Amino acid sequence: MTDSTENTAFDQTRLDKIVALREKGHCMFPPTFDRRNTVSEIKTKYAEITHDKSAESVSTAGRVHIVRNHGKTIFADLADESGKIQLYIRKNDLGEEQFELFNQFVERGDIIGVEGHVFRTKLGEITIWVDKFSLLCKAVCSLPEKFHGLKDVEKRYRQRYVDLIVNEENRQTFRNRSRIISLLRRYLDDHGFLEFETPILQPVYGGANARPFTTYHNFLNQKLYLRIAPELYLKRLIVGGFEQVFEISRNFRNEGVDADHNPEFTMVEIYWVYRDFRDMMELTENIVTYIIEKIHGKYELPFSDVTLNFTKPWRKLSMADAVKEIGGIDIFAHSVDELRKLAHEHRIEDPDKPQSQREYLIAFFEGLVEEKLIQPTFIYDYPVENSPLAKRHREKEGFTERFELFIAGMEVGNGFSELNDPVDQKERFEEQDKKRQLGDVEAQMIDYDFINAIGFGMPPAGGVGIGIDRLVMLLTNNNSIKEVILFPSMKTLKAGEEEEPEEEKPAAGN
Incomplete structure (x- = not known):
């Protein structure tokens, strides 16, 4: 091909x-x-x-x-x-x-x-x-006689135009995608949020832990980055006096490609002053159920080999309780040495890397729990070590007021009470930059302009980002992100070269 x-x-x-x-x-x-x-x-x-x-x-x-x-x-x-x-x-x-x-x-x-x-x-x-x-x-290229089945899956992604011509089911998927985005925008418009556009080319990338794409602007004579998230610019708008803002944005992360990751993807980020992480959980729940009701008229939807139930309220678990209940490990009942031994036994990725109980909490959650969160579940109370932009927890030392939404084993949303202490934010960025200097390609840069911005005073606010591609996957019963992105990122093949098989995503119930 x-x-x-x-x-x-x-x-x-x-x-x-x-x-x-x-x-x-x-x-x-x-x-x-x-x-x-x-x-x-x-x-x-x-x-x-x-x-x-x-x-x-x-x-x-x-x-x-x-x-x-x-x-x-x-x-x-x-x-x-x-x-x-x-x-x-x-x-x-x-x-x-x-x-x-x-x-x-x-x-x-x-x-x-x-x-x-x-x-x-x-x-x-x-x-x-x-x-x-x-x-x-007069078409000068012939349509295939049969264009269905796994044997043609890569061709369907590469030649989406042909896929859309002959596959009504796939056209319906993208109609639904368009409608999902329209309903999302309508909900936010109806609830007083203003939509803005922020830079895609940025001198300093931030807003998430991810490896950026790098480019160069000849006239400015400087390196620029494709944005990995719009977060830091939207928060600047909060500083400037806007109280309810959002952006439906294309983001770019220089990472691997698999069933639920694409280097170019779409998300919505929403910020709301005088609200906290619990308010943003409720907002997320309301947005998603509104879209589901408008499209499907019911809250139980098939996905892979399970039925997802979106009826409110959704389950909420702290990260520590989730690891204890689902992973079978009470993190804070073990020493770091004991946790290291357990990490090896459970084949946790990089088992010797964590240096504290909280860092092992993150490792065990990612290794033992995430993929088992099938029904809509909010996980909250994240360690400060992996939450550089979230406000410190008002009650739990070493934790932040952060949550993530998991459905069918995928992270679909991420939100928190926003950090608005400029001194604390500077220290968090400096910790991130140390990691970056030591070779962590996903650690964040120090954005001094953003630190100065919140130094002028940023009101308390809650924020959340929702992955639109993954949400569309769930609402259209597609377990590969390539099925819901019109033109997914694909390796350019030379004559005679074959496509490397994509790693298959396990069924949601596994």
Whole structure:
């Protein structure tokens, strides 16, 4: 398989037909067509049509999907975005020249416009009896006869345009994605939040622990980074006096690609003054259930081999309680040496890296608990070590007022009571920078301008970020992020090179 940058898939036979049509004087690729009706409008208007032809004519256009030749008659399926309808083409109606033009030159994948009358066939199918047609676009690449199944999965991602042509189910996934984002925006608009746009190119990256993409601006003569999160700029807006802000943003993280990670992804970040992490949990719950109710009309949804129940209230567990209950380890009943031994026994990643009970709490949570959180669950009270932007806990020393939302073993949301102490924030950034200097490519940089910003006074606020791609996965029953991103990041393949198989995501119930 090769990318379209290296070659084309033009069908020479189809190219020859374009030449032949031009020689006959036909206008190829005309600029417009008078489409008066969509397919769905026709089907709705003539839902009760009988075998008699309609008195009024219709005019529609779309892509030809199937052509069935029966001598002096041709049946074809025509599809637009709204649906598919059958065409009935008779030689006696079109005349020999036009009939042969259709018969010889119109193929699967071509885009045509038709005019005619509507009737119902003996088999009960609403059909357009075609009086005349126009060839609007001759496809020079042939659609695959079969475009389903795992053997074509990489081709579907690389050639999403073909996937969308032939797979109605996948078109519906992306309709739902568009609707999810629209409903998200509507909910926030209706509740007094203002939408803003913040820089994608940033001189200092921050707002999450992640490795950035790096670029260079020639005129400014400086290194810049693609944003990993919009957080620090949105908080600057809070300092500036805006009280309810959000951004639906494209973010970029130079990380691996798997079933629930893509280097370019979409999320929403929301900030609300005079609110804390518990208020943001409630907001997150309300947003998601609002979207689910509008799209599905019910709160129980299938995902992989489980049924997810989004009925409020969702479960809430502290991280320590989650590790104790689900992982079977009471972190603070063990010494660091004992925890190190347990980490080896449980095959925790980098078992010798943590140096404190709280750091082992994080390690055991990530290694033993996360993937088992199937039903919507808020995990709260995160150690300060991995929460550089969250306010310290008002009651628990060494912890922060932070939460994450997990569904089907995936982190879907992350929020906290926002840190607004500039001295504390500077110290946290300095700790992060030490890690970065020692080789931690995901540690955050020191953003002195942001520290100065909150030095002017930032009111108490709560914030949350929700991963839109993962939310769409859950609400459309897709367990790969590539199924819900129109054009996911893919390795460019050279001639003869094969795609490396993607690591399969386990079923949600495993």
